[in-house]
Amino acid sequence: MALPVPSADRSAAPAAPSLEPLFRLMSADLERVNAVIVARMHSPVPLIAQLAKHIVSAGGKRLRPLLTLACARLGGYRGERHIAIAAVVEFIHTATLLHDDVVDASALRRGRDTANAVWGNKPAILVGDFLFARAFQLMVQDGSLRVLDILSQAASVIAEGEVHQLMTANDTATSEADYLAVIEAKTAALFAAAARVGAVLAERSADDEMALERFGRNLGIAYQLVDDMLDFSAREVELGKHVGDDFRDGKMTLPIVVAFARGDAEERSFWRRTLENGEQRDGDLERALGILKRRGALAETLARARAYAAAAAEALDGFPDNPLRRALAEAAAFATERGF
Amino acid sequence: MALPVPSADRSAAPAAPSLEPLFRLMSADLERVNAVIVARMHSPVPLIAQLAKHIVSAGGKRLRPLLTLACARLGGYRGERHIAIAAVVEFIHTATLLHDDVVDASALRRGRDTANAVWGNKPAILVGDFLFARAFQLMVQDGSLRVLDILSQAASVIAEGEVHQLMTANDTATSEADYLAVIEAKTAALFAAAARVGAVLAERSADDEMALERFGRNLGIAYQLVDDMLDFSAREVELGKHVGDDFRDGKMTLPIVVAFARGDAEERSFWRRTLENGEQRDGDLERALGILKRRGALAETLARARAYAAAAAEALDGFPDNPLRRALAEAAAFATERGF
Numbered sequence: 001m002a003l004p005v006p007s008a009d010r011s012a013a014p015a016a017p018s019l020e021p022l023f024r025l026m027s028a029d030l031e032r033v034n035a036v037i038v039a040r041m042h043s044p045v046p047l048i049a050q051l052a053k054h055i056v057s058a059g060g061k062r063l064r065p066l067l068t069l070a071c072a073r074l075g076g077y078r079g080e081r082h083i084a085i086a087a088v089v090e091f092i093h094t095a096t097l098l099h100d101d102v103v104d105a106s107a108l109r110r111g112r113d114t115a116n117a118v119w120g121n122k123p124a125i126l127v128g129d130f131l132f133a134r135a136f137q138l139m140v141q142d143g144s145l146r147v148l149d150i151l152s153q154a155a156s157v158i159a160e161g162e163v164h165q166l167m168t169a170n171d172t173a174t175s176e177a178d179y180l181a182v183i184e185a186k187t188a189a190l191f192a193a194a195a196r197v198g199a200v201l202a203e204r205s206a207d208d209e210m211a212l213e214r215f216g217r218n219l220g221i222a223y224q225l226v227d228d229m230l231d232f233s234a235r236e237v238e239l240g241k242h243v244g245d246d247f248r249d250g251k252m253t254l255p256i257v258v259a260f261a262r263g264d265a266e267e268r269s270f271w272r273r274t275l276e277n278g279e280q281r282d283g284d285l286e287r288a289l290g291i292l293k294r295r296g297a298l299a300e301t302l303a304r305a306r307a308y309a310a311a312a313a314e315a316l317d318g319f320p321d322n323p324l325r326r327a328l329a330e331a332a333a334f335a336t337e338r339g340f
Numbered sequence: 341m342a343l344p345v346p347s348a349d350r351s352a353a354p355a356a357p358s359l360e361p362l363f364r365l366m367s368a369d370l371e372r373v374n375a376v377i378v379a380r381m382h383s384p385v386p387l388i389a390q391l392a393k394h395i396v397s398a399g400g401k402r403l404r405p406l407l408t409l410a411c412a413r414l415g416g417y418r419g420e421r422h423i424a425i426a427a428v429v430e431f432i433h434t435a436t437l438l439h440d441d442v443v444d445a446s447a448l449r450r451g452r453d454t455a456n457a458v459w460g461n462k463p464a465i466l467v468g469d470f471l472f473a474r475a476f477q478l479m480v481q482d483g484s485l486r487v488l489d490i491l492s493q494a495a496s497v498i499a500e501g502e503v504h505q506l507m508t509a510n511d512t513a514t515s516e517a518d519y520l521a522v523i524e525a526k527t528a529a530l531f532a533a534a535a536r537v538g539a540v541l542a543e544r545s546a547d548d549e550m551a552l553e554r555f556g557r558n559l560g561i562a563y564q565l566v567d568d569m570l571d572f573s574a575r576e577v578e579l580g581k582h583v584g585d586d587f588r589d590g591k592m593t594l595p596i597v598v599a600f601a602r603g604d605a606e607e608r609s610f611w612r613r614t615l616e617n618g619e620q621r622d623g624d625l626e627r628a629l630g631i632l633k634r635r636g637a638l639a640e641t642l643a644r645a646r647a648y649a650a651a652a653a654e655a656l657d658g659f660p661d662n663p664l665r666r667a668l669a670e671a672a673a674f675a676t677e678r679g680f
Contacts, residue, residue: 045504099469103462122443122506125465129439129472130499136476136492145480148488152476159470164385166462 017333022066025327029069029083030062036087040134051115051127055094058112063223063331064194065090071198071212074316074324082201084138085147089194091135092151096158096190098128103162104249108242147197154193161185165251170276172260172268174252183224184217191220211315215328218312223335225305228253229298232289234339244285250275254304259297267291305336357673362406365667369409369423370402376427380474391455391467395434398452403563403671404534405430411538411552414656414664422541424478425487429534431475432491436498436530438468443502444589448582487537494533501525505591510616512600512608514592523564524557531560551655555668558652563675565645568593569638572629574679584625590615594644599637607631645676 023030034056041052065086072082100106101114102121108114116124132155139148165182168174195216199209231246232255246253252275260271270287273279292298312332319325363370374396381392405426412422440446441454442461448454456464472495479488505522508514535556539549571586572595586593592615600611610627613619632638652672659665 043500043503045500045507047503047507048500096469099465103465121461123503125439125443126499126502126506128469129436130496130503132469132472133492133496133499136488137496140485140488140492143485145483145485148476148480152473152480156470156473156477159466159473160383160385160388162466163383163387163463163470166466167385167387 017330017337019061019063019066019331019334021323021327022070022331025324026066026069026073029073029086030066032083033062033065033069033086033090036083036138037090040087040091040138041131043130047119047123048127048130051119051123052131054112054115054118055098058109062090064093064190066331067191067194067216067219067328068198070324070328071195071215072201073198074319074322074328075199075202075204075208075212077198077202079201081142081144082198084142085197085201086194088135088138088142088151089190089197091131091138092155092158093190095128095131095135096162098124098131100162102128103166104245106245144200146200150193150197150200154189157185157189161187161189168252170250170278171252172256172271172276174257176254176257179252179254179257180221183221183228187224187227188217188220191223192217195219208318211318215312215315215332218308218315219332219335222305222308222312222332225254225301225308226336226338229255229301229305230338230340232292233298244288247274247285247288248280250278254301255292255297258300259292259295262295262297263291267295302336309333309336357670357677359401359403359406359671359674361663361667362410362671365664366406366409366413369413369426370406372423373402373405373409373426373430376423376478377430380427380431380478381471383470387459387463388467388470391459391463392471394452394455394458395438398449402430404433404530406671407531407534407556407559407668408538410664410668411535411555412541413538414659414662414668415539415542415544415548415552417538417542419541421482421484422538424482425537425541426534428475428478428482428491429530429537431471431478432495432498433530435468435471435475436502436526438464438471440502442468443506444585446585484540486540490533490537490540494529497525497529501527501529508592510590510618511592512596512611512616514597516594516597519592519594519597520561523561523568527564527567528557528560531563532557535559548658551658555652555655555672558648558655559672559675562645562648562652562672565594565641565648566676566678569595569641569645570678570680572632573638584628587614587625587628588620590618594641595632595637598640599632599635602635602637603631607635642676649673649676 037056041049041056043049068086068089069082097109098115101109102116102124106114107117114124115127136148136152139151161182161184165186168178168182192213193216196209196213199212228246231243231253234243256271256275260268263271270291274284274288309332313329316325316329377396381389381396383389408426408429409422437449438455441449442456442464446454447457455467476492479491501522501524505526508518508522532553533556536549536553539552568586571583571593574583596611596615600608603611610631614624614628649672653669656665656669
């Protein structure tokens with residue numbers, strides 16, 4: 001798995017925050033999660049196995065299952081159940097990715113062709129359903145109704161968030177509150193649930209459980225804010241998908257919401273033409289980027305993300321200061337300083 | 341809800357089998373299921389509520405939740421939990437319908453525009469996910485890990501069956517065994533689970549539970565066989581969807597599998613052109629229908645369906661002979677004698 005490496009020009013400054021300490025501390029557990037994922041994606045239907053292999057080998061940061069693993073251990077959990085539950089979290093995430101890529105007609109993710117681009121929409125939809133069902137089977141085998149409750153609730157909120165996002169697309173009247181409601185549901189709900197079930201496995205107090213929930217939720221919001229910024233500002237090779245996809249889809253992400261609010265009449269007319277009417281021509285993405293920078297919309301988005309990341313780190317205050325807690329706090333900082 | 345009415349020209353013969361007795365016996369319970377469905381489809385996201393209303397008001401036979409209700413009562417269950425679990429069964433079914441209609445690009449179901457035809461594929465996919473997640477939330481609230489186990493297993497098998505069906509599409513080498521494996525997974529698994537959870541609620545013996553599972557499974561196979569026959573032979577206004585959709589999609593249903601096996605070289609070349617190569621022109625559906633009739637493929641499909649329906653009715657033998665058992669047996673007979 002590719003890990004971020006501090007770039008040379010930062011070598012005099014403090015090392016850039018990284019996921020590496022979290023990966024290192026949880027690597028043995030994470031390998032077992034990967035083994036469960038491979039084993040439980042198996043199906044007598046060959047196309048499911050093929051598609052599953054494509055997804056698994058594409059990797060990804062495995063950030064959500066890492067949260068479950070690390071929060072369970074941070075809570076003092078010594079058992080084995082967190083392995084299967086972390087796999088459940090990744091299955092739910094992968095199922096939503098498969099459906100998202102169909103909904104957005106995305107062709108590239110994590111630097112590879114999407115499943116829908118390779119096999120078409122039909123298997124991508126149905127294998128998403130399969131993974132979702134399989135996630136619930138794994139939870140049933142674990143046998144905790146509390147875990148089932150938290151993750152089925154998250155799954156339902158994610159779907160609501162995705163539909164809400166559809167409704168705000170192409171609508172320049174979308175408010176910051178609408179945008180935040182969308183990302184809290186479609187992204188942060190699963191981060192929150194992933195962290196919270198770690199606390200449940202560790203049988204922590206309700207306060208500790210909600211602290212880890214808050215950690216995950218704030219981290220998830222920070223992560224999505226940066227995702228939406230990177231959609232405009234990243235280098236494509238690092239991002240692993242096409243820059244400007246959200247703009248082409250008419251998605252009302254925070255950079256756009258901020259730039260629209262701060263824009264003059266001419267800029268608003270540009271946003272209306274490109275996003276509401278979907279009339280985009282050569283050079284529009286570059287012009288959009290110019291406006292976003294001039295209006296400070298990308299910087300504002302990053303500033304918000306950093307505030308959420310700080311809130312995430314703060315939520316860990318009640319836990320003992322140890323390498324794992326520091327690695328989780330660093331993961332929150334990484335969320336806002338990453339280039340991919 | 342429209343109920344089948346025996347047609348006048350059958351009045352001298354024994355009355356045609358009907359779902360009416362089952363509906364009548366379970367109508368109070370079914371009304372409560374409908375109320376739970378409406379209440380639990382609610383979402384703060386308006387598009388979910390709109391789409392849900394469209395689906396609910398389209399009705400359908402509610403056959404699967406009826407199985408849960410009736411099997412619970414047949415087993416002597418006196419409680420209330422079967423209401424929510426029947427709603428779960430209908431949610432899972434509706435979620436798969438939403439995704440099926442996207443996968444098949446269907447425009448008409450139950451005589452109405454499909455959700456994907458009205459709102460597009462994106463909300464149809466995402467509301468399917470929402471309903472699926474909501475089904476699991478309802479089960480978690482019920483709190484039975486046995487019920488969760490049976491229905492999450494069914495959901496996973498359904499998705500496998502749908503993917504398997506994709507793989508047999510356009511493949512004239514599809515065998516009867518392939519076809520049966522597909523329909524057992526994509527259709528009969530939910531019928532079987534719906535009936536079985538009724539027995540679980542009633543706390544029947546393992547033998548009784550498996551007898552009701554067998555009832556549901558055989559009924560589901562019979563039901564799908566007839567569905568696949570009606571796709572060629574039904575009157576469109578009764579069917580509520582377009583005749584010949586499966587043929588246009590290149591689906592290898594039993595009528596085609598039988599006709600291909602019995603066909604001469606010219607017919608096989610016709611099937612290869614229309615189904616494998618997807619080259620269809622005006623008059624091909626009529627020609628297909630002519631071959632299916634001449635080769636006895638529709639009659640053969642119906643004969644198989646009747647055998648499965650008889651096996652379904654037989655599975656009820658161990659239960660006391662009462663109006664409810666007779667109504668369930670009649671529902672099995674109805675499955676093969678219906679025109680829609």
